[in-house]
Amino acid sequence: MSPMLDLRPRLRLLDAIAGPHGVDGYLEQLDPLLVTGECRAEVVGVERGTEESVTLTLRPNRAWRGFRAGQFVNVAVEIDGVRHQRCYSPACAEGRGGTLEITTKRHPEGLVSNFLVDRARPGMVVGLSGAEGDFQLPSPRPESILLIGGGSGITPLMAILRTLFAEGYEGGVALLHYAPDPARAIYRAELERLAAAHPNFHLARSYTRAPGAGEIDGHFSPLHLPQADPCFTEAETFACGPPALLDAVRGTWAGGLEHRLHVESFVPPTFVPVGEPGEGAIRFAGAGVEVENSGASLLEQAEAAGLSPSYGCRMGICHTCTCRKRAGTHKNLLTGEVSSAPDEEIQLCVSAALGDLTVEL
Amino acid sequence: MTTALPTAPPPTSLTVVDGLTTNPYGLSPEQFESLGTELDAIRGRVLADRGERDADYIRGVIRAQRGLEVAGRGLLWAGVVPPFWVAGTAALSLSKILDNMEIGHNVMHGQYEWMNDPKLSGKQFEWDTACPADQWRHSHNYMHHTHTNVVGKDRDIGYGVLRMSEDQPWSPYYLGNPLWAALLATFFQYGVALHDLEVERIASGETTLAEKRELLEGIWQKVRRQAFKDYVAFPALSGPLFVFPLAGNATANLVRNLWSFTIIFCGHFPEGTHEFSEEETANETRGQWYHRQLLGSANLSGGRLFHILSGNLSFQIEHHLFPDLPANRYAEISVEVQEICERYGLPYNVGPLHRQFGSVVKKICRLALPDSAGRVSRKLAPLSVGRKIGRGVTNLGRSVLSRRPLRRA
Numbered sequence: 001m002s003p004m005l006d007l008r009p010r011l012r013l014l015d016a017i018a019g020p021h022g023v024d025g026y027l028e029q030l031d032p033l034l035v036t037g038e039c040r041a042e043v044v045g046v047e048r049g050t051e052e053s054v055t056l057t058l059r060p061n062r063a064w065r066g067f068r069a070g071q072f073v074n075v076a077v078e079i080d081g082v083r084h085q086r087c088y089s090p091a092c093a094e095g096r097g098g099t100l101e102i103t104t105k106r107h108p109e110g111l112v113s114n115f116l117v118d119r120a121r122p123g124m125v126v127g128l129s130g131a132e133g134d135f136q137l138p139s140p141r142p143e144s145i146l147l148i149g150g151g152s153g154i155t156p157l158m159a160i161l162r163t164l165f166a167e168g169y170e171g172g173v174a175l176l177h178y179a180p181d182p183a184r185a186i187y188r189a190e191l192e193r194l195a196a197a198h199p200n201f202h203l204a205r206s207y208t209r210a211p212g213a214g215e216i217d218g219h220f221s222p223l224h225l226p227q228a229d230p231c232f233t234e235a236e237t238f239a240c241g242p243p244a245l246l247d248a249v250r251g252t253w254a255g256g257l258e259h260r261l262h263v264e265s266f267v268p269p270t271f272v273p274v275g276e277p278g279e280g281a282i283r284f285a286g287a288g289v290e291v292e293n294s295g296a297s298l299l300e301q302a303e304a305a306g307l308s309p310s311y312g313c314r315m316g317i318c319h320t321c322t323c324r325k326r327a328g329t330h331k332n333l334l335t336g337e338v339s340s341a342p343d344e345e346i347q348l349c350v351s352a353a354l355g356d357l358t359v360e361l
Numbered sequence: 362m363t364t365a366l367p368t369a370p371p372p373t374s375l376t377v378v379d380g381l382t383t384n385p386y387g388l389s390p391e392q393f394e395s396l397g398t399e400l401d402a403i404r405g406r407v408l409a410d411r412g413e414r415d416a417d418y419i420r421g422v423i424r425a426q427r428g429l430e431v432a433g434r435g436l437l438w439a440g441v442v443p444p445f446w447v448a449g450t451a452a453l454s455l456s457k458i459l460d461n462m463e464i465g466h467n468v469m470h471g472q473y474e475w476m477n478d479p480k481l482s483g484k485q486f487e488w489d490t491a492c493p494a495d496q497w498r499h500s501h502n503y504m505h506h507t508h509t510n511v512v513g514k515d516r517d518i519g520y521g522v523l524r525m526s527e528d529q530p531w532s533p534y535y536l537g538n539p540l541w542a543a544l545l546a547t548f549f550q551y552g553v554a555l556h557d558l559e560v561e562r563i564a565s566g567e568t569t570l571a572e573k574r575e576l577l578e579g580i581w582q583k584v585r586r587q588a589f590k591d592y593v594a595f596p597a598l599s600g601p602l603f604v605f606p607l608a609g610n611a612t613a614n615l616v617r618n619l620w621s622f623t624i625i626f627c628g629h630f631p632e633g634t635h636e637f638s639e640e641e642t643a644n645e646t647r648g649q650w651y652h653r654q655l656l657g658s659a660n661l662s663g664g665r666l667f668h669i670l671s672g673n674l675s676f677q678i679e680h681h682l683f684p685d686l687p688a689n690r691y692a693e694i695s696v697e698v699q700e701i702c703e704r705y706g707l708p709y710n711v712g713p714l715h716r717q718f719g720s721v722v723k724k725i726c727r728l729a730l731p732d733s734a735g736r737v738s739r740k741l742a743p744l745s746v747g748r749k750i751g752r753g754v755t756n757l758g759r760s761v762l763s764r765r766p767l768r769r770a
Binding site: 021336 | 405409411414415416417424428431470475478484489498499502506507589647650684685
């Protein structure tokens, strides 16, 4: 019996009538936001806060189930016909309804980020995933909280701050924020306002390329901690930023304090180093199998690893073996085309991995 | 393509090379190689060029189909009014044709997979016809497209019920060839639905129904859903006037069946298309594979709307060379493919629908009878009657089928 039969009669009839494309297949022709089975959002506000960044206000459709402060969502945009998806942490207070705020910065090779910085406009519709990630503000709220953010890693921390203050949080909150200079410090004005309005919020900023402009100077150092929060060892700590910052923070918390530390790596779209055929490892995520990359086609390697992916022609014609690549660089053996895009459909029989690669198989 | 290439030797005689029909136009191994390279180059160029315009195209067709379907269903709801019935049935027929041909068939080939849109993913798409999409992907994308026109492997040759090739041994059953063809055309969606079941192999005892249980279950589920929608749910919405939408839906299904049968049978069976044997194609190179697709397929000439309604299967040759390129590109590619054929001295089989389909009907009737004494098996005389092809240019509407021997490039 198909799962369809388990639904109420009214829905069964509607589904039967709208099949095989489903009600959404027709609703989206009227308005892409009317779909019920897929989360999408309309861009309702575009604010180019600094010359390098853009803050978007998104109004999700009915399929949106809300998020917890600190979590991230996947935002999908279509660029020249191709759908690209990237993770962004909403910076707004948590909740189920209302709008979402995301901020992104320009990056030399950030396809999606640059597209949003340059081309986002009100009325644009983007795809949205459900909120994901364990990096989130716990409930009940901890008694004291330390936040450490670098670059655009400030966004999930903003969500935490805004949530706390919206709730009238009375514990102590401190933020150590690292940015190149005041002009490129996202949310600078709002942070200053919050610090002025809430005596329990302590703000310490370091502008790494403008020494003297902030309360502290230089890259993260344990010496910054007492200035931000004298009782930092007691505080539930949330750190988000580039890998170097997080490594330094992890090092400081190592040796007994790890349980107080929550980190979220915030890196620009990963640039997988392009390896040679035969280098790296191939991970078949569905099966949980990892093998050394022999350089042969992914189909052959999957079979050699004992998996039985479906296949047909084995020559790139029939698309029976098409599978989603999550990450890594692959080369199309027919066309020689090399692609490092995450989350794309590839044909296993004519694709070889250049370095590490993960497929959903 | 202006690359200097070895000119094809003229097909001086219509004889066999190495005793096989694989190479009736006498291409040298180097020419096979360069044919493959040239066609790969076209493919590579289009792959790199795919973008917004292809995305807009397929979404536009989907939008038109959904609009036609809603309009058709709406008009048929009030189908008691005769003009509404006629307009509704026409709109629904068009909707089903677009859904199956230009959208379903092409999307399921993975032509739009590069867009990364789950709704246009070849593996997830389901279409408005009795055949379950996953079974179609196997019987069509893999079996038919890989083994095109290989007698014994490509089950599109006769769909297991017709005799479409001299290489299928005659039996008295085939006296009914024209009748079986008419029935297949009428109930084509069910013929396609049963395709992967290989009914004839069950009949001959090669496989059993028990082994095909899972397939059968899938077909039954899909057929039931489709029938419920068209013959129960929508008619029920019209209450006591149910008979009007019922008749309209049945007519739309019939129109789609006849149309898709006609287009599909014009793809590989018109006069001049070649068939191959398993031995001939056992170890073929990429160039030879392209060559087989070229010789085994035939195009239909017509206007833009005709091409769209045929799912661009009117560019069957281009489709078989490049089954996963977006179909809206076939028209522009066809110019280059014709030029390549010209240079290599290969036929490019194209003609208007009435002529191509006429020759298919003739073949269906001719093959109903045992091969006449005067006719020899294809393997001995590969270019016997029905295998002479001329060349021409589609867009000018010039005839390409000719009774004269091949002209030379």
